[in-house]
Amino acid sequence: MFEGPKKKAVKMARPNDRFWDFVEKLDDGRFNCTFCGYKFAAATSVSRIKWHLSGVRGHSVAICDKVTEDVQEAAFQATHGGNKRRKSIASSSNVNDNVISTTRQEQKNNEADNLAGDAGRIQAPVTMVQAIGTFLEEITNVMEDDIENGTGGVVHPGAGASSSGGLTGNTNETPGDAVPTTKLVGQAFKDHKKTIWSWLMHDEVSTIGIYGMGGVGKTTLVTHIYNQLLARPETHVYWITVSQDTNINKLQNSIANRIGLDLSNEDEELYRASKLSKELKKKQKWVLILDDLWKAIELHKVGVPIQAVKGCKLIVTTRLENVCQQMGKQHIIKVEPISKEEAWALFIERLGHDTALSPEVEQIAKFVARECDRLPLGIITMAATMRGVVDVREWRNALEELKESKVRKDDMEPEVFHVLRFSYNHLSDSALQQSFLYCALFPEDFKIRREDLIAYLIDEGVIKGLKSREAEFNKGHSILNKLERVCLLESAEEGYVKMHDLIRDMAIQILQENSQGMVKAGAQLRELPGEEEWTEHLMRVSLMHNQIKEIPSSHSPRCPSLSTLLLRGNSKLQFIADSFFEQLCGLKVLDLSHTCITKLPDSVSELVSLTALLLMDCKMLRHVPSLEKLRALKRLDLSGTWALEKIPQGMECLCNLKYLRMSGCGEKEFPSGLLPKLSHLQVFELQEWIVSSTRDNRKTQHVMITVKGKEVACLRKLESLACHFEGCSDNMEYLKSRDETKSLITYQIRVGLLDKSYYGYGDCRRKTIVWGNLSIDRDRDFQVMFPKDFQQLTINNNDDATSLCDFWSLIKNATELEAINISDCNSMESLVSSSWFCSAPPPSPSYSGIFFGLKEFSCYECKSMKKLFPLVLLPSLVNLEKIRVIECEKMEEIIGGTRSDEEGVMDEETSSSNIELRLPKFRNMALRGLPELKSICSAKLICDSLQWIVVYNCMKLRRLPICLPLLENGQPSPPPSLKYIGVYPKEWWESVVEWEHPNAKDVLRPFVQFFNTSNAR
Secondary structure (H helix, E strand, O other): OEEOOOOOOOOOOOOOOHHHHHEEEOOOOOEEEOOOOOEEOOOOOHHHHHHHHHOOOOOOOOOOOOOOHHHHHHHHHHHOOOOOOOOOOOOOOOOOOOOOOOOOHHHHOOOOOOOOOOOOEEEEEEEHHHHOOHHHOOOOOOOOOOHHHOOOEEEOOOOOEEOOOOOOOOOOOOOOOOOOOOOOOOHHHHHHHHHHHHHHOOOOOOEEEEEOOOOOOHHHHHHHHHHHHOOOOOOEEEEEEEOOOOOHHHHHHHHHHHHOOOOOOOOOHHHHHHHHHHHHHOOOOEEEEEEEEOOOOOHHHHOOOOOOOOOOEEEEEEOOHHHHHHOOOOEEEEOOOOOHHHHHHHHHHHHOOOOOOOHHHHHHHHHHHHOOOOOHHHHHHHHHHHOOOOOHHHHHHHHHHHHHHHHHOOOOOOOOHHHHHHHHHOOOOHHHHHHHHHHOOOOOOOOEEHHHHHHHHHHHOOOOOOOOHHHHHHHHHHHHHHHHHOOOOEEEEOOEEEOOHHHHHHHHHHHHHHHOEEEOOOOOOOOOOOHHHOOOOOOEEEOOOOOOOEEOOOOOOOOOOOOEEEOOOOOOOOEEOHHHHOOOOOOOEEEOOOOOOOEOOHHHHHOOOOOEEEOOOOOOOOEOOOOOOOOOOOEEEEOOOOOOOOOOOOHHHOOOOOEEEEOOOOOOEOOOOOHHHOOOOOEEEEOOEEEEOOOOOOOEEEEOOEOOHHHHOOOOOOOEEEEEEOOHHHHHHHHHHOOOOOOOOEEEEEEOOOOOOEEEEEEEEOEEEEEOOOOOOOOOOOHHHOOOOOOEEEEEOOOOOOOHHHHHHHHOOOOOOOEEEEEOOOOOOEOOOHHHHHOOOOOOOHHHHHHHOOOEEEEEOOOOOOEEEEHHHHHHOOOOOEEEEEOOOOOOEEEEOOOHHHOOOOOOOOOHHHOEEEOOOOOEEEEEOOOOOOEEEOOEEEOOOOOEEEEEOOOOOOOOOOEOOEOOOOOEOOOOOOOEEEEEOHHHHHHHOOOOOOOHHHHHHHHEEEOOOOOOO
């Protein structure tokens, strides 16, 4: 049994719509479509999942081209009121694995990861059934919603849950977490918080307006209120950050997504408002926060029934008092700048206690602080800029510059602009300034993936002169860290940064000086900006994440200095005329990723200065012109271009190429002789390719493209690799010839034939080996066939192996192994056999080193598997976090210890039932489709970190592995870390499971979610 410490648990919500079961949760909080591998923002809604799976286009949602027909039909009916398609779809698959999908809009924040400078994981194939159960990942901070979705803005991290975090209310809502925030500065802020809270506690108060100038601290104030609301179990709280270009339709979508309402098939504003109002009225008590509203909105047109529902509240923050007044706010607070004394205290605090100021410097510093106009944003930024400065002359210079810039300041600028501009001017080098300005090219309130940003900076030449891509990424992270330290960037979450909207406004102002930049990212454009805006001085243009449909021949801008053009995320863009690129001769970076173009204009062939050509996920792209003249090209990304049937001509001429990601382009084997000509490659990722067998893409064939090992071995500068070797000989050729002194930073090496269900790309560790259906010569030493530093071992479709023991010579030196995944291996009866530990000579203590770092055991569709591993192995699994066992029809016990084959291993005086073992980091267990499972473990397991358990169709299992700690009164309490128990069928929970304490079932009931037949098949 699993036992946790004697503390109360924190409960957490889980959506119960069946289509939530068609996703897997990734460690960074995002979701992954287990059919097609799309990454989605953590704040995605169930309606987007349904449209993604339905196969119906035209709803601003990317279509899944890998979904099984039965799931597609179910999704179609769910989006069409239960009506079937006019043309019936026959089910062609018996696999009923659950999948979650995302929209193309949602991929703004999380489009396909690149391998270089990898933040921790690379993409690796997984079977559909492997995706089941990984939705059990811990719920982390909710990411921003997607502007391109037309959702009216960005959903604040943590938005959209019952504030209790418990299983109450509408479980289609996205669960919410407390939001990181800074402490409130000044007595006035504390008083405002008390006032707002008192208003929220009175039923007669329905609307609250908070206004004040930019940078004064409105959002910080409301984040404190938001976090406090999360502690109230009876109240739902939804936070939406509103963009400047919001409209009623976008705001309706954003609110609907937060409350789990599907508005995707309703276009009429009036009917959308009616549906939204009806859904909100059901919720009894809720608080809706609209942060940074720029214009008044008629709530009844949106569908927010603020006056009609007692106990419901609306909080609005804005810079404009008239916005509050026009919306009829009953209770309004103006947030004023902090006092002079509070401003000085904040300045000194942020300056750092390690900076000792002389009396002369301190006097000047007080004047510097006053120049910040008592605005917290300006004070914090200025203090960060001056941190560590002790020379009085530098302080005097800073004061003079601030005074001069304030005199020059445009009357229309926010008061804090001159302070922010000072901080920008005092960045230590040009690379820091250029990196800062590049962040402004992304949409407002956008979480920018560090890896994507750094890759752009490398493409532009902002980061240059280093020997390796790893060094370049290290430099990039150092730059972003410095920008964070001076408070010009904020850390959004691990791997992401973002800009305060005022700081972004200032950066755009700098970019637009001398007409050098055009930034209209996320502005909902439906057509290209007019000819008059394309001036000859333009250097950077960002039109990413708009709704531009075509670029006609009438557009031929003359911009000889233009170096960067970002059009990624225009999911409706299908056509670009040849004339568009004809006068853009200086273009260096062209990003058309996540568009629907079918043809890359031939004029791109003449862009001889191009260093980066990015066409990720252009699934409709069928033609790429010759690349022969693009000899300056360093990064080429053709990943996800499934319709491209030929490898572009002229690739052999790309002598400076350092980064290549691509699909098979219709080939089953990478062209021989090409790789040796690309000798500078640092990143080489070769994906599978997909052949559609029907016009509507409902049936697809997944084809792996292989490459010769000796040709990969020619890439002496390689740092990141993802490829497929046909057999052992290619793998051996590569490993024997590679430079042992230069280890790859990331790799995913697939060897041998994989099962037909083994397709798509899922979450995978940085260094992964995938072993297919290859025979095992037990008389040979295979250790040279695996690198020693691999972190994940996946064995698929191998009927020659009977357990991991057969791979002993391959894994015995693998001291960094973190995950073992076994699928479709029908000769295996156990993952790790107990006989291994009784062998002569014993492998111990070596096996202890192998399994010590192991975090995950997974086993899928192994027809003969009866036991996962023996009890004797448990003491070595101190870092184990997850166990997943799916569709293993003969599985009888997860952790052995009651069978006779354990008797020789265990002490004669000890029976397994008396053993108490601890798994301190164990978090998640998923058991599905195990009709013969009778036991999880006969020993007593103490798991202090247990969070998730899912049991599907395990009717012979009589004990759920939770041993409840007892309170002082003898009553059971939930383990403190427990968040979720997923169960199917309900009868199993109600009548089969036995409990040591009669009240145990009632104690655990708040954590239990029952799944219906359709999503538990």
